[in-house]
Amino acid sequence: MAAPVEASKKRKSNKTAGAPSKRRAVAEDDFAETLSTIEKLENEIAESRKNYNNIATLISMLNVQKSAKNPELAVAVSLCRVFSRLMAAGNFAESSRAAENEKIVTAWLKERCLEYQRALLSIIREADTTSQITALTLSMRIIKERITHIPGAENAVWSTNFKAIVEAVIEARDNQDLQSELVNKFMKEFEDVRYHAFGQIAEYAAIRRRSDVLDSLISILTACDDVPGDDHKFKNFFATPGSQNKRLTSVNSHKKRAQEAWLAILRNNLSQAQRKSLLRIMVHHIEPWFSRPELLMDFLTDCYNVGGATSLLALSGLFYLIQEKNLDYPQFYTKLYSLLDADLLHSKHRSRFFRLLNTFLASTHLPAALMASFIKRLARLALNAPPSAIVVIVPFMYNIFKNHPTCSFMMHREIRDKELAAEIEAEGMDDPFDPLEEDPTRTGAIESCLWEIVALQSHFHPNVASIARIISEQFTKQHYNLEDFLDHTYQGMVEAELGSGEKPLRKVPVVEYQIPKRIFTDRLLEEDGGVDSGPASFMRGLWDFS
Numbered sequence: 001m002a003a004p005v006e007a008s009k010k011r012k013s014n015k016t017a018g019a020p021s022k023r024r025a026v027a028e029d030d031f032a033e034t035l036s037t038i039e040k041l042e043n044e045i046a047e048s049r050k051n052y053n054n055i056a057t058l059i060s061m062l063n064v065q066k067s068a069k070n071p072e073l074a075v076a077v078s079l080c081r082v083f084s085r086l087m088a089a090g091n092f093a094e095s096s097r098a099a100e101n102e103k104i105v106t107a108w109l110k111e112r113c114l115e116y117q118r119a120l121l122s123i124i125r126e127a128d129t130t131s132q133i134t135a136l137t138l139s140m141r142i143i144k145e146r147i148t149h150i151p152g153a154e155n156a157v158w159s160t161n162f163k164a165i166v167e168a169v170i171e172a173r174d175n176q177d178l179q180s181e182l183v184n185k186f187m188k189e190f191e192d193v194r195y196h197a198f199g200q201i202a203e204y205a206a207i208r209r210r211s212d213v214l215d216s217l218i219s220i221l222t223a224c225d226d227v228p229g230d231d232h233k234f235k236n237f238f239a240t241p242g243s244q245n246k247r248l249t250s251v252n253s254h255k256k257r258a259q260e261a262w263l264a265i266l267r268n269n270l271s272q273a274q275r276k277s278l279l280r281i282m283v284h285h286i287e288p289w290f291s292r293p294e295l296l297m298d299f300l301t302d303c304y305n306v307g308g309a310t311s312l313l314a315l316s317g318l319f320y321l322i323q324e325k326n327l328d329y330p331q332f333y334t335k336l337y338s339l340l341d342a343d344l345l346h347s348k349h350r351s352r353f354f355r356l357l358n359t360f361l362a363s364t365h366l367p368a369a370l371m372a373s374f375i376k377r378l379a380r381l382a383l384n385a386p387p388s389a390i391v392v393i394v395p396f397m398y399n400i401f402k403n404h405p406t407c408s409f410m411m412h413r414e415i416r417d418k419e420l421a422a423e424i425e426a427e428g429m430d431d432p433f434d435p436l437e438e439d440p441t442r443t444g445a446i447e448s449c450l451w452e453i454v455a456l457q458s459h460f461h462p463n464v465a466s467i468a469r470i471i472s473e474q475f476t477k478q479h480y481n482l483e484d485f486l487d488h489t490y491q492g493m494v495e496a497e498l499g500s501g502e503k504p505l506r507k508v509p510v511v512e513y514q515i516p517k518r519i520f521t522d523r524l525l526e527e528d529g530g531v532d533s534g535p536a537s538f539m540r541g542l543w544d545f546s
Contacts, residue, residue: 038078045082049105055082055112059119068122073134076123079116080138087149117142117161124168124178132178139165140186140193140238147239154245158196166200170216179216183223190238192248194224198257205264211271218274221261222281227288228254258289266299272310275303279313283320293325304335311339312349315356333370336360337440340377345389351486354392358482361400368406372448373440375400375407376433379452387461388488394453394467395480402479410450411471 041058044051061075086092091109098106120142123135143161147154169175169182187194197220205217228234234249247253266278278286282300287293296317303314315336321327336357344353361374375397382393401408433448456468 034072035074038074042078042082046085052105052109055079055109058082059112059115062116062119064119064122068119068126069128071119071123071127071131071135073131076120076135076138080141083113083116083142084145087145090149092146092150113142117164121164121168124165125172129174129177132172132175133181136165136169136178136181137185144239154239162193162196163200163203166197167204170204170213170220175216179220180223183220186238187220187224188226190236191234191254192237192239195248195254195257198224198254198261202257202260202264205261205268208269211269211274214265214268214270214274217265218278221258221265222285224258225285225288227258252291255289255291259291259295262286262289263295266296276310276313279303279310279317282314282317287317287320293321294327297321297327301329307339308343309347309349311335312344312347312353312356315353315360319356319360333360333366334439337373337377338438340374340381342381342384345381345385350389350392354396354482354486358396358399362403364403366404367441368404369441369443369446371400371404372407372410372446373443375410375450376443376445376448377435377440379450380433380435382456383452387459387464388492390456390459390464391467391488392482392485394456394470395482395485397450397453398470398475398477399479399482402475407446410446410448 038058038061041051041054045054058075058079061072062079063070063072063075086109092106092113094103094106117139120135120139124132124139127135139161143157143165146157146161166182169178172178182197187197201217201221205214209217228251230251232251237248270278282296287296290296300314300318300321304311304318306314318327318329318332322329322332339353344350347353357374361371378393378397382390385393401411431448431451432444434443437443450471453468453471457465457472459465459468
């Protein structure tokens with residue numbers, strides 16, 4: 001019985017396998033028939049004006065009346081050819097001397113072309129990626145034909161038709177590939193498209209927009225990072241501009257358009273994540289477009305005053321305006337000093353901040369009292385900092401001492417009065433540094449000393465202890481390269497210590513002085529023998545489970 005069963009299964013399998021082939025053949029025949037119909041209608045339009053009604057027939061075949069998710073792209077391509085031929089033949093040009101029936105035909109053709117363009121916009125908004133990109137290409141082709149063959153249509157086309165295309169691309173669903181197509185194939189390639197796109201984005205972003213829409217706008221503008229130089233010659237145009245439109249060949253006009261677009265976005269309802277994203281690209285992607293960088297002052301100072309990671313990211317752009325454009329920000333170093341808190345040394349932006357701080361404090365003309373405050377604040381924070389942060393702080397201090405020798409009194413503070421020295425040694429003394437003072441020039445840090453670094457010389461991590469000792473030794477090195485220390489992590493330091501397994505331990509590390517029998521329990525357990533070991537109740541007091 002086994003053989004007949006296998007045979008029946010085999011026959012059934014063959015029958016099933018043949019079905020898709022038949023369906024595929026039927027689909028191919030239907031597609032070929034549709035192409036034949038499209039070609040026939042298109043040829044009839046080219047043969048005689050009597051067949052212009054075929055244009056309406058083709059538009060109805062686009063399949064976008066109810067939804068544009070599944071359009072007939074072959075029809076869309078055919079209509080693009082039809083309208084391109086009609087525009088080249090002058091059928092869209094208006095003449096006051098034309099007969100009344102000619103004017104009616106011209107008006108009807110324009111209406112059908114607008115209907116076709118609206119259908120393409122629907123495809124851009126709703127269809128799949130392939131259809132979206134095809135519709136974008138066809139829409140841009142119609143724009144080019146209208147500007148080239150219809151006199152006086154240039155300004156209207158860029159301000160209406162192209163505006164609708166840009167809005168459709170921005171608001172389209174799953175628009176990442178579509179945006180890339182617009183940017184790479186048109187905006188980067190053709191300077192007139194980029195110029196008008198900047199203008200439309202500025203107008204579009206002047207109204208408060210959703211967060212996802214702002215993401216699209218930022219993505220498009222960020223991709224256009226090729227800023228023309230002062231001697232740039234504009235040659236690549238999508239459509240030949242009119243002789244009176246000299247703004248398309250002006251570097252200042254292009255920068256002004258981009259500047260307006262960025263300002264419209266910066267003044268919109270940006271989320272915190274978007275602000276941080278813009279601050280990261282501020283210096284290299286945004287500021288080069290600004291012929292008046294001082295216009296960024298409000299945005300940067302607002303971000304700088306927020307505090308936390310946002311302030312850290314705003315430092316670079318703000319310092320650029322201070323250094324290059326003479327921006328007056330008298331509280332810059334006061335605000336910078338306030339950013340030095342415990343969270344900073346645990347932040348993922350720590351390396352970026354120290355790079356910037358090294359730039360901001362590089363001048364040898366800064367007051368010694370100011371520099372001493374930064375040194376002392378960092379030394380105080382180092383007491384509770386992770387080892388990977390301490391190994392940056394100490395070389396950073398070393399470089400400051402080399403640039404500002406007046407601050408070196410903080411390392412060699414001695415009391416010459418023997419009686420006072422004996423009294424201090426017996427009873428101790430108050431640190432003259434005021435950690436609560438917000439003004440770094442009035443903290444009294446210059447009168448203090450770096451006892452914190454001396455304490456770190458006994459740090460549990462041998463690398464930290466070793467690097468802390470350089471403050472107590474002779475300064476024979478010219479300076480330290482901070483880049484050698486910025487990328488250290490706690491995990492990397494541990495792996496370096498334990499990875500090889502060949503490093504002998506000088507002494508066994510002390511893990512716990514007295515090991516408790518309990519940590520989180522209040523009541524004594526029977527297996528503990530009813531004896532309270534002490535540390536258990538102490539550890540229990542460190543947590544609040546209420």
